[in-house]
Amino acid sequence: MGSIEQKRTVTYTDISNLRQLLSNTQAEIRAPTDPNYSKLIDRWSKAAEKPAGVAIAPTCSEEVGIAVKYATENGLDLAVRGGGHSTAGASSTDGGILIDLQSRMRNVTVDEEKQQLHIQGGALWSDVDDAAWAKGLATVGGTVADTGVGGLTLGGGYGVLSGTRGLVIDNTREFTVVLANGDIQRANKGENSDLFWALNGAGQNFGVTTEFVLQAYPQAEVYLGTMLFPATSEIITKLVDALNDLYKVYSTPNGPATKSEGRAMSLVGFAKPPPAEGKTMVLMNAVFDGPQSEGEKLFQPFFDIGPAVNEMRMAPYPTANKLVPAMYGMRSSMKGAAYMMPLRTNFVMDIQSKYDAFIESCEDAAPSVVAWELYDPCKVAQSEEGSFANRGYHFNSLVMPMWSKPENDRRCRQFARDLSDMFKKEIQSHGYQASGGVEGGASVRGRQGAVMLYGNYDQYDELSKDIFGDSYPKLQKLKGQYDPHNMFNKLFAIQPEGATAQL
Template structure:
């Protein structure tokens, strides 16, 4: 039986416990309301450290959480009284091979590092829309980005993984080696182990793109929706629009669209001419270095605030979601609490490439229109403010009349993980649908005791 002393003496990284002066800092998360008081935070230095931490946690009866970027709104990267395997301190390097157009990314890296290193070689990886998001969680949960129209999801561009499984094995997983594990992790999240390294495809990328926000007043909602209805079915792979119903700094309702065009300013302005012609009240579009586009949302997603998310699916026609009636009902809900900054964000990324990938290539749905993110954020967390945030988000979902399970990376629902010794399986089955039985078989092989149980937990066959 491994004691804490023997574990600590063999561990190469840093072991932090409540008695250490850096303990509170070690618990920090992007969403402050997901901070949990772990018994141990293990800052791992390599895959062997991860294996050691898993072995000790299992022997000591400690629940395990995996922390990459710490961006989860469901608290899946935190553990109350458990052991956190934290990759963010030492396993955050990336290495580009420009000859093979591959990038090796350690499990604790963030997308900002990936963007910065790849563009030095005129290359880019499909990555997150917010660049301080961790690579690990986004990549194992699917992975949408501005380049998805051209190159698919992050999971479609993953060529190899290094995974430490529940028994402490350090496995290479790709199309030919441990292929079942490779299949399961690409969409099955953290259900099968700790990914200490990803290998992604890189693609040639121009250094500058055309992007930026256009803001419209409520009287323009119908015209913007009509433009989106016309543009969306024929959107080119190099295009993309995010639209948000939100309140301005003065509390006035507005519709913001953020346009992305992977090309010149001249071509971009032509592609979105119909939108510019609607006369936005504000426009800040221009030529940007490619990595900068993933920095632009950062002021609205600052570290250390409190967040509640819900992911729902886009309707087939943008005007079914964005119309004067919905706009009025949404803004009424947004105004219902002065303590919260809330918004509805619609992601219109060209889906032809994403949905052309065979349905059985990975356990991720290939028939989706795309994602809507419902978000509430607030300062100074209290139980009342937390409850109100959930109320706001569910009221917004009701306005949009959404059905089915949304994008798993956008969940704040703690019932995706075991509660009180049981597991909520309906949402998990709704997430994985026809892939669930196969995932259960893989779970039985690599994690029969459900050691990894923090995100849409799969029950072994």
Template sequence: MTSINELLDNVRGRVITPDDSDYDTARAVWNGMIDRRPAAVVLAEDAADVSAAVNFARDNGLALAVRGGGHSAPGYGTVDDGVVVDLSPMRSVEVDAEARTARVGGGATLADLNEATHAHGLATPGGIVSTTGVGGLTLGGGIGYLTRGFGLSIDNLRSVEVVTADGQVRRASESENPDLFWALRGGSGNFGVVTTFELDLHPVDQVVVGLFFYELEHAGDLLRFFRTWITDADERYGGFPAFQMAPPLPFLPEERHGDMFCVAVVHWSGPIEEGEAAMQPFRDLAPRVGEMVSPMPYPWLNSAFDDLFPRGVRSYWKGNYVTELTDEAIEAHLAHGPKAPNPSSTMHLYPINGAASRVGATDTAFSYRHATFSTVIVSAWPDASQDAANIAWVRDYAAALTPHSEAGGYVNFMSDDDQGRITDTYGSNYERLKKVKRAYDPGNLFSHNQNIAP
């Protein structure tokens, strides 16, 4: 292998190796279960640094990992004995309020994006936890609170700057390298390192947030109500039902903190004065143990779950798409959801109908436009001694839902043991994705992901 000095000579940013005092910090990702030791971590400052790192890894036959926010549940943002391209120095967000667009660096988090856009009363669909990287979220599709109203993150993507496996810096859009642009919209990190995203923005400033905690005896009522209501609900509604062990929230009785509840997390992005009335269906549904309804800045909503998933927490995920939430599926939820082992273990049932469903199944790589929901079952815990119990809860819950779900699931919710589901995840788009992969990454340099093999 060529000396690491070659890499040091060709990048502006720092190159951190096992000899550096901050190596352990540099190699860490969000999931505390992941403990890998790369040969080098490149803190890329621009596309040229990314290109140099890509060339170095390719020419020396080294594994390559790309890290934006570092939230990949399987830990794909780091790799043993290879090169990590860490995009965290590239966190700039430039907002053109008049054009309602944002240019976002490949290492920016949702918090970075929300802070910049909210100053102009604007937002774009993003995820649920604000420490998530914009890059990984978007390349996988981008499901979040605003999906029903404005589509997935990829439906709001105008163009990208991307470094491909040959080290070239390319621009991709509907008119430039359109095949690559199509694949990047849902194909995850298989086709290159995106260093800049250009995103459409929408007028979303304050939203009315409703948090409703119900006794578990009403969980079936909540799920049956939600499956019917969401099919034609106003698209300014977002949110999801969940199972949640009660955090110490001020609107919940203190003696109930730590108890398990079924929860509706709802928001209304229409006129604020209509927010109270918009929440009435969730008040009529069943008695609440506690509730909070209040106007909030959109960035607050997008960070409401951050504290449940701190950096370094151990975690494991599974997910499926659901077209029809059947009675049998609801029974499976009722059997497994209340058994969540700790406060950061939960099931969220994200609606992906509305605006997202009006994009064609082959218009982007994200093929499940007909699905109504994307289920995620996630467990997060602090202690390695709890690994087996937490992983078993997720696997058992997911297995119970499998007969009542689509064959594929959201690529961002997949674990390392889900590689065998890749063809189901992309469905009829898989063969086209393989063709694009062969064109831009025939050697499969970008393989540390839910991999589409060339």
């Protein structure tokens, strides 16, 4: 194999060739001066938008195939948009071909007999939740309903039901993928099983997934809501104790477990929500997959602390993924880091002081949040599915600055890096070390080589080898087979085996 050439940008001739090639199809093709072009390139984070040379909104795999084949044969830069939530710009291209799946490929159909969901590559989780719920079903999916199925699934996917059902990729049954040469392939455990393995965790690197088939399960209403607590040291101490009790992993005769046996999930963090008039509050979104009486018992220690706002109630399952508002159209960045239970009160308070100091110095960033995600990690840790390299008994934290003015881009991203580094140092106090993020950086692993980095949250600084860990060599081999010219290179690019270009 030779070297990988630099991809080029689109010319007028390319646009006219593509119009010609797609002329007898339903695909929408938009040059920068065309109406609707700006809608195709807009992103959840304004900071992630880039001016594509041409934007194509296909309606089926065949149309995707024509565009991908043209990009590969002509060495053009290529980006694929699912739900558009990558804050690193991984679904955008500066001057290349953009394939926008979200505009016209969002259909979800339910196979009631098999309890499986057939989901087009541009669907949002709200599409999936609503279609499944209409048939009394649900599957693991994003906790913010307007995120895309595409990126979230192909990178692993944590959701409200992860405690009992694992990651999204523990529930994928089949992918339909358009490969770099334009071919349409199916991948499942029996057919193209290596590709199936690669797509389950490193999927953005192997093609355009035009259909996902996910297993779903019978689902009843859940007990859920938001609680808000004043962020005093006394309250934080009590909250940390209650969280440690609810999410501590302990040994049972049947293996590791948490108190709720996987049925409780919480997102807890510092924020400045509107009713708090600029004050920092501890925000807790909680979901219990079970009846109200059991949920109340589990969350009683939190009620006893005295939340200023308590909206816990029974609700249809899709509401669980609407507790966090969509917040479309701000500038945003995202940086995660792993952490272990038990939480340390002093560490949580250190994070609060840094959060407060940052917002005081940059009012534009007041909507920013720092959050601890609390799922029962046992099911995720115990599965062996896919190339995903972050399975373990650890949890994910998330630092998400949100702001409006482009001149604050650098300092807001630096805030995310600084806090993520604090989490990484904290995890060392538990005898672990997250991957370094720089060549030669320390890379001590969690359970069975877990990288302790979630690629869908760590979209800058980290290296592909850090994210894919022990799966990386096999991924390189498969990359050489399925995408030797590295067309799919926007998120933790994998250097194809034998290629000489430095990615």
